[in-house]
Amino acid sequence: MYKEPNIDPKLLKPYDPKSTEDRIYSLWQESGFFNPDVCIEKGITSPDAEPFSIVLPPPNVTGTLHTGHASMLVIEDIMVRFARMQGKRTLWLPGTDHAAIATQSKVEKLIEKEEGKRKNDLGREEFLKRVEAFAQESHDTIVNQVKKMGASVDWSREAFTLDEKRSLAVRTAFKKMYDDGLIYRGHRVVNWDPKGQTVISDDEIVYEERKSKLYTFKYGKDFPISISTTRPETKVGDVAVAVHPTDERYVEFIGREYDEVFCGVPIHIKIIADESVEKEFGTGALGVTPAHSQIDADIATRHNLPTIQVINEFAKITVGEENLLGKKTTEAREVIVEWLRAEELLEKEEDITQNVSTAERTGAVIEPLPKLQWFINVNKPIADRGGKTLKELMLEPVLNGSLSIIPDRFDKVYRHWIENLRDWCISRQIWYGHRIPVWYMGEEIYCGIEAPEGEGWIQDEDTLDTWFSSGLWTFSTLGWPEETSDFKTYHPTTILETGYDIIFFWVARMILMSQYLIGDIPFKTVYLHGLVRDAQGRKMSKSLGNIIDPLDMIEKYGTDALRMSLIIGTGPGNDSKMSEDKIKAYKNFANKLWNITRFILSSTEGITHNPEFSSYTGADKALIAERDELFTTITKEMNEYKFYLAGEKLYQYAWTQLADVIIEESKTILTGTDEKAKESRAQFLLDTMSKITITLHPFMPFVTEELWSLLPIRDKQLLIVTKWPHGSTL
RNA sequence: GCGCGGUUAGCUCAGUUGGUAGAGCGUCCCCUUGACGUGGGGAAGGCCAGGGGUUCGAAUCCCUUAUCGCGCACCA
Numbered sequence: 001m002y003k004e005p006n007i008d009p010k011l012l013k014p015y016d017p018k019s020t021e022d023r024i025y026s027l028w029q030e031s032g033f034f035n036p037d038v039c040i041e042k043g044i045t046s047p048d049a050e051p052f053s054i055v056l057p058p059p060n061v062t063g064t065l066h067t068g069h070a071s072m073l074v075i076e077d078i079m080v081r082f083a084r085m086q087g088k089r090t091l092w093l094p095g096t097d098h099a100a101i102a103t104q105s106k107v108e109k110l111i112e113k114e115e116g117k118r119k120n121d122l123g124r125e126e127f128l129k130r131v132e133a134f135a136q137e138s139h140d141t142i143v144n145q146v147k148k149m150g151a152s153v154d155w156s157r158e159a160f161t162l163d164e165k166r167s168l169a170v171r172t173a174f175k176k177m178y179d180d181g182l183i184y185r186g187h188r189v190v191n192w193d194p195k196g197q198t199v200i201s202d203d204e205i206v207y208e209e210r211k212s213k214l215y216t217f218k219y220g221k222d223f224p225i226s227i228s229t230t231r232p233e234t235k236v237g238d239v240a241v242a243v244h245p246t247d248e249r250y251v252e253f254i255g256r257e258y259d260e261v262f263c264g265v266p267i268h269i270k271i272i273a274d275e276s277v278e279k280e281f282g283t284g285a286l287g288v289t290p291a292h293s294q295i296d297a298d299i300a301t302r303h304n305l306p307t308i309q310v311i312n313e314f315a316k317i318t319v320g321e322e323n324l325l326g327k328k329t330t331e332a333r334e335v336i337v338e339w340l341r342a343e344e345l346l347e348k349e350e351d352i353t354q355n356v357s358t359a360e361r362t363g364a365v366i367e368p369l370p371k372l373q374w375f376i377n378v379n380k381p382i383a384d385r386g387g388k389t390l391k392e393l394m395l396e397p398v399l400n401g402s403l404s405i406i407p408d409r410f411d412k413v414y415r416h417w418i419e420n421l422r423d424w425c426i427s428r429q430i431w432y433g434h435r436i437p438v439w440y441m442g443e444e445i446y447c448g449i450e451a452p453e454g455e456g457w458i459q460d461e462d463t464l465d466t467w468f469s470s471g472l473w474t475f476s477t478l479g480w481p482e483e484t485s486d487f488k489t490y491h492p493t494t495i496l497e498t499g500y501d502i503i504f505f506w507v508a509r510m511i512l513m514s515q516y517l518i519g520d521i522p523f524k525t526v527y528l529h530g531l532v533r534d535a536q537g538r539k540m541s542k543s544l545g546n547i548i549d550p551l552d553m554i555e556k557y558g559t560d561a562l563r564m565s566l567i568i569g570t571g572p573g574n575d576s577k578m579s580e581d582k583i584k585a586y587k588n589f590a591n592k593l594w595n596i597t598r599f600i601l602s603s604t605e606g607i608t609h610n611p612e613f614s615s616y617t618g619a620d621k622a623l624i625a626e627r628d629e630l631f632t633t634i635t636k637e638m639n640e641y642k643f644y645l646a647g648e649k650l651y652q653y654a655w656t657q658l659a660d661v662i663i664e665e666s667k668t669i670l671t672g673t674d675e676k677a678k679e680s681r682a683q684f685l686l687d688t689m690s691k692i693t694i695t696l697h698p699f700m701p702f703v704t705e706e707l708w709s710l711l712p713i714r715d716k717q718l719l720i721v722t723k724w725p726h727g728s729t730l
Numbered sequence: 731g732c733g734c735g736g737u738u739a740g741c742u743c744a745g746u747u748g749g750u751a752g753a754g755c756g757u758c759c760c761c762u763u764g765a766c767g768u769g770g771g772g773a774a775g776g777c778c779a780g781g782g783g784u785u786c787g788a789a790u791c792c793c794u795u796a797u798c799g800c801g802c803a804c805c806a
Contacts, residue, residue, distance in 0.1 A: 242806090282806055284806095412733070575799095587768070663765075
């Protein structure tokens with residue numbers, strides 16, 4: 001036996017996360033072990049080891065991390081540390097997202113508040129400088145927070161959705177899609193955000209239930225059919241009334257045309273028959289406004305009707321006399337309702353609740369407007385993908401099981417979304433983001449990775465939907481379009497861990513891009529976590545003032561405690577509640593581990609752990625069997641991504657079995673006279689403590705690394721790269 | 731309208747392939763025991779939302795009702 005010095009004086013005091021965590025994180029960073037190449041160089045990982053890769057869902061550079069990010073980092077760090085300890089070639093690739101619209105509107109608000117200026121006062125170039133400065137600052141804050149959480153990401157490979165390499169990937173992807181005819185420019189009724197002054201995609205709409213009025217009226221005294229609408233102000237742009245072809249009430253009018261003057265605006269209305277009209281709704285007749293309703297636009301296309309735009313980008317009326325012209329839609333509505341009353345055309349006014357479309361970022365009510373925009377065609381057969389459409393490419397891996405979603409009930413949600421998917425509008429009228437790689441000169445259009453040669457070309461003013469670049473994330477971060485060795489080694493990535501709230505925005509788009517551009521899935525498994533809510537189950541929000549800052553919790557209880565509280569009892573796909581009591585309980589647990597170690601070290605003083613020790617007593621053999629059965633179980637659970645179960649079992653074992661039972665009875669054994677039993681028990685305790693420390697490391701990396709440094713174990717590496725015990729054989 | 735999820739101890743939630751119900755916090759009682767009072771020992775507390783079915787056996791599988799929440803669609 002080796003004689004060890006007395007136990008470290010650190011152990012004589014309670015565990016102190018504050019004086020430990022930053023020091024340990026630096027130690028890891030200096031070791032280089034977050035980088036799989038270093039692990040191979042130093043002989044920790046075999047060069048032909050199975051790769052395990054995961055990209056960090058890049059946090060938006062709009063500010064700071066919240067508890068949702070914290071829980072994401074915990075789950076992913078557990079996966080990554082576990083993989084690394086299993087000897088896999090493990091890469092966790094970090095980065096941040098420029099989050100175009102979110103970041104731009106945040107900076108716009110800041111500038112307006114602090115300087116009273118709007119972005120046009122500054123100009124594109126100056127404004128972008130401001131946004132970049134803000135983004136840089138957010139980035140630095142985020143990086144610091146990610147480190148505080150203990151995340152073992154490979155900082156040497158850090159990426160940003162708007163940096164040079166990712167921009168090249170974006171332009172390359174765009175050009176290929178353009179050349180394949182998947183990206184096209186089209187005039188369509190799109191979702192216009194009057195506040196953000198940009199188009200947004202269908203997915204960026206949030207439906208809000210609001211009380212509203214349904215008005216029933218006629219365009220004029222002699223008009224034969226009454227119609228119902230919640231938006232009378234758009235009716236100055238009507239070109240038709242659509243009825244169901246079999247509606248007996250109206251059948252005789254089909255094909256007739258009428259001229260009316262509606263609130264001072266001349267309109268020409270044709271009565272048409274269309275299957276999409278429901279006889280039961282309202283009067284069973286629908287006023288068709290092709291410019292300001294997507295459904296009406298579809299009807300207009302079918303019947304070859306003209307499109308008359310009557311509302312502009314600022315949600316103001318563009319027709320009529322001074323009573324209407326230039327009025328906001330809400331004001332114009334009142335004007336028209338008043339006019340209808342005065343003319344005795346208004347027949348009914350009903351209170352209804354309706355789903356109002358609002359913009360996710362700005363909260364503005366969406367104004368459908370006809371616009372020339374860029375779209376991705378999801379229904380066009382692609383020649384070099386076996387004639388499949390993007391929709392089919394997105395669906396395929398989920399249907400055939402090559403890509404699995406945890407929990408699997410989200411399969412259905414995903415499939416349902418794809419089935420309803422329409423062309424994706426990818427152009428945005430904002431400045432911050434990837435400029436569309438298309439140039440114009442007169443009638444000529446050029447799409448390329450670089451600007452065209454020659455004078456006079458003007459680049460498209462618009463930028464791309466931020467999710468276009470996020471969609472490339474699994475491979476743009478690995479060097480694509482170059483065939484780098486990282487790309488070859490780590491793609492498809494092993495798993496994507498993210499919130500279920502962005503399954504459409506992000507997960508689906510990554511599958512689309514990877515399937516199309518690479519011809520392969522972006523990841524084998526998707527693990528979806530839920531929302532972290534406050535103790536009452538409410539969503540955390542600034543307006544409610546119920547936001548818990550993870551950094552405050554770290555300050556109070558330590559990162560390990562926060563991590564345990566975020567993982568235990570949190571199954572995939574389910575929302576969880578943040579509870580300070582729970583964090584406190586795990587702070588106590590960290591201290592408990594500390595004290596267990598103190599007991600073991602002080603009562604086995606001078607003894608070094610001997611992994612080959614074989615003279616265990618019968619009693620200790622039984623304890624080993626029981627313990628190793630636990631390790632077998634939790635290893636299985638970890639492999640199945642059931643960290644919430646494994647973590648809890650380790651906690652239970654360490655506290656109620658090791659501390660409460662085994663250590664209690666060890667007191668008699670270790671102070672007794674049976675030397676064989678003493679030696680056996682001492683080795684058992686050291687062995688068990690070392691294995692508990694190893695297996696708890698993915699969950700509580702700081703306290704375990706610190707304890708590991710104090711354990712009398714020969715030839716040890718940092719715990720972060722120590723091999724995971726595989727059940728009873730190790 | 732279509733779909734999904736929840737409903738388990740006072741509170742927050744676990745419960746892996748169906749086999750006598752678990753944890754944290756809280757509550758009550760006891761203990762300055764030589765790792766730890768950020769502790770230890772003990773206790774109370776549950777017709778697992780209701781009903782029906784399958785089964786030797788159901789919190790777990792099926793049907794149904796209620797209720798809360800979510801997603802999608804509609805939104806004239």
